[in-house]
Amino acid sequence: MSELNKENKKSTAGKVPVWVFVLVLVVLLGGAYMLSEQRMATTDDESRTEPEMTSLQEEKSPKMREGNPVVAVVNGAEIKRQAVLDFIKTLPDHVKSMPIENLFPMALDQVVTDHILAQKVETANLDGDPEVIDALAQVEKEIKRNIFLQRQLDDLVTEDKLKAKYEEFTKQFDGVEETHARHILLESEEDAKTVIAELDEGADFVELAKEKSVGPTAERGGDLGYFKKGDMVAEFGEAAFALPVGEYSTEPVKSQFGWHVLMVEDRRNIEPPAYEEVRSKLEQKMRQEELFLLMQSWQKGADVEKFDINGGSLEVEYTPDEDGSADTAEQTAEESADESAEEVSKPAETPEAAE
Secondary structure, X not given: OOOOEXXXXXXXXXXXXXXXXXXXXXXXXXXXXXXXXXXXXXXXXXXXXXXHHHHHHHHHOOOOOOOOOEEEEEOOEEEEHHHHHHHHHOOOHHHHOOOHHHHHHHHHHHHHHHHHHHHHHHHOOOOOOHHHHHHHHHHHHHHXXXXXXXXXXXXXXXXXHHHHHHXXXXXXXOOOEEEEEEEEEEOOHHHXXXXXXXXXXXXXXXXXXXXXXXXXXXXXOOEEEEEOHHHEOHHHHHHHHHOOOOOEOOOOEEEOOEEEEEEEEEEEEOOOOOHHHHHHHHHHHHHHHHHHHHHHHHHHHOOOOOOOOOOOOOXXXXXXXXXXXXXXXXXXXHHHHHHHHHHHOOOOOOHHHXX
16 A cells, blocks of 8 residues: 555667567467457358358368378478477467467468578588687587586575575564554544544444545555555554454544554464475575675685776775675675565565555
């Protein structure tokens, strides 16, 4: 709920990439899909009076039989049906949902185009081209770096460490409560007191909220859902958690948004999410932490000499303190873990989302 949440939370010319062909195909297939839907609808209407047309269309679109027949030949090279079906698997779901008799011919055209392009590339004799060699070298370098780092982190991020991190993560839920409340937001204290008087006389809180609240939750009867005390501005949070379940505030509560009349519907302890629900996020965060510490240790163990922008000696050279650098790295990693835990522990529906 925005009215109660705290503020200030913190090309190379001439080259056509392969993805262009796929993009063009998707656009064409999308249009063909729409046309096929329209034709199918028309066919449904016409089939009631002209069944012979449906029979003729079925003869033109034979059902797929078993096997893996040749479906095209490009300059003597055969293309089999499975190659086209494999290509179709890479397309977006809404395209793959098209009837196969409509989709297959267009997918075949793309596979044929790819084969023609591949044959052209083969005859271009680019194996020794300096530009190709340089690009392949860059790709190889990145692949080697990534595989090396992944293997290093695989040794550091173990299942036991993740479970220990999860146990640490769940401790923040100990004794933490959340309250389910409704409220009626009013412009003046007098209006709030009038609402309280009506409640004292037996008026229904939900109906009063719908009728009198000036807040965006009015149409929901003032329902704010579940929230923690810290999710709300101080005055509202204190009042909501001080009220017993089932009761409404007998005095107006003032906040920066106006005057509130509250009613508490439920209060419960927050249960931590199951391990499997947060494992991937915990692992991602732990790998980031371990990578940071790993790079710190490698830098510390390397013989590094730095110079200024012109290659001259540095007037002031930063030399990390042995204890200080280690502490800084660990502290940063811990802060990162805390941020991860906070992110993982966010409820599915917050007061902000409720508004």
